[in-house]
Amino acid sequence: xxxxxxxxxxxxxEETAMDHTDALYRTALRMTKNTKDAEDLVQETLLKAYRFFxxxxxxxNIRAWLFKIMMNIFINDYRQKSKKPTSMSYEDVDDNYxxxxxxxxxxxxxxxxxxxxxxxxxxxxxRAIEELPDDFRxxxxxxxxEEFSYQEIxxxxxxxxxxxxxxxxxxxxxxxxxxxxxxVRNGFLKTKNKxxxxxxx
Numbered sequence: 001x002x003x004x005x006x007x008x009x010x011x012x013x014e015e016t017a018m019d020h021t022d023a024l025y026r027t028a029l030r031m032t033k034n035t036k037d038a039e040d041l042v043q044e045t046l047l048k049a050y051r052f053f054x055x056x057x058x059x060x061n062i063r064a065w066l067f068k069i070m071m072n073i074f075i076n077d078y079r080q081k082s083k084k085p086t087s088m089s090y091e092d093v094d095d096n097y098x099x100x101x102x103x104x105x106x107x108x109x110x111x112x113x114x115x116x117x118x119x120x121x122x123x124x125x126x127r128a129i130e131e132l133p134d135d136f137r138x139x140x141x142x143x144x145x146e147e148f149s150y151q152e153i154x155x156x157x158x159x160x161x162x163x164x165x166x167x168x169x170x171x172x173x174x175x176x177x178x179x180x181x182x183x184v185r186n187g188f189l190k191t192k193n194k195x196x197x198x199x200x201x
Contacts, residue, residue: 013053017046020063023146024070030141031074033130041078045070064148068156071138075158128178136171143168 024045028038049056049069056065129140138157142148150168154161 009053010050013050016062017049017053017066020066021046023063024066027067027141027146028070028074030126030129030145031134031137032078037078041070041074044073044077048073061152064152064156067142067146067148068158071156072158125179128175131178132171132174136167136174139164139167140171140175 021042024042025038028041028045029035032038032041045066049066052069056062129137129145132140139153139159142153142156143150148156150161150164153159153168154164157164159167
């Protein structure tokens, strides 16, 4: 490759790919759970993306392409180095868990999940997401934080569409229960005999 071609490739890469660095880092941080590994993961992703930039089909979704590269690196390298994945049971979590738990709460819009989330800080939600097992955390992060479609998540994570939907459903159940337990423990919500924090008379 000539110097002019190399400069052209670098310019095109910077114009199309570098805008997504913040999003890549945000997701990398949720996946690796520490800043150093997140920074290293993003750097490896960008280096690999640049190396194979000539394989990227112009006009397609470069954001999804970058995330696919990052997920492959995370699954093949970082997750293998990590400790045994956290074991969490979701079978005992009802699909309508929040609706049952929040039946004593007054929600004007009929959205108990939204009501719960509105009373919990973003950092608490992110912490709860980080506690999910890897397989569930990947799809939850891509869907809820990065707003990828089911099909895009399937392509990024290398999963069947049905598997994505199943893991997202189960991950959401685990997240609901974790956030409910946190909210009650810290007094943000009331149960039968407890008041919402800040509403006690």
